[in-house]
Amino acid sequence: MKVLMVCLGNICRSPVAEGLLRQRAEEQGIDILVDSAGTSNYHIGEEPDSRSVAHAKSKGTDISLLRCRQFSVEDFDAFDQIFVMDYSNYENVGKIARNNVDMKKVDLLLNQLYPGENQSVPDPYFGGEEGFDQVYNMIDAAVNAYLKKLS
Numbered sequence: 001m002k003v004l005m006v007c008l009g010n011i012c013r014s015p016v017a018e019g020l021l022r023q024r025a026e027e028q029g030i031d032i033l034v035d036s037a038g039t040s041n042y043h044i045g046e047e048p049d050s051r052s053v054a055h056a057k058s059k060g061t062d063i064s065l066l067r068c069r070q071f072s073v074e075d076f077d078a079f080d081q082i083f084v085m086d087y088s089n090y091e092n093v094g095k096i097a098r099n100n101v102d103m104k105k106v107d108l109l110l111n112q113l114y115p116g117e118n119q120s121v122p123d124p125y126f127g128g129e130e131g132f133d134q135v136y137n138m139i140d141a142a143v144n145a146y147l148k149k150l151s
Helices: 013-028 050-058 087-096 129-150
Strands: 002-007 033-038 081-084 106-108
Touching: 002 013, 002 087, 013 033, 013 050, 013 129, 050 129, 081 087, 087 106
Parallel strands: 002 033, 002 081, 081 106
Antiparallel strands: none
């Protein structure tokens, strides 16, 4: 299984989602390849936001070695499942999709917890520290729900 996590800049939410899914899958012995990307080109090659790195590390998840990259049409061929963090990400990925087959791979991450509700993982970038904690906990719960479905 190959899974891609996507947000806007690939500096806050999707790196946390990548790190958590990789870590939780490894802990459970589930063979999965995980990556993350952003729909924008704002931060290509950069490290994730220092607040995301620090907060994830405080919870036991190391995302410090990840580097930001932009989502591309080739990702539809490379990944089995593409999880986006919010509806804006969903729309941006949809603009790149070649067909319905591509879009069948795409879903909002929180639909793993709340099927069909299309809830968003909020972007913590402009908020305070509590936003990073909230986002981490939401992503962790969604990742655990996803892995439970795989096992």
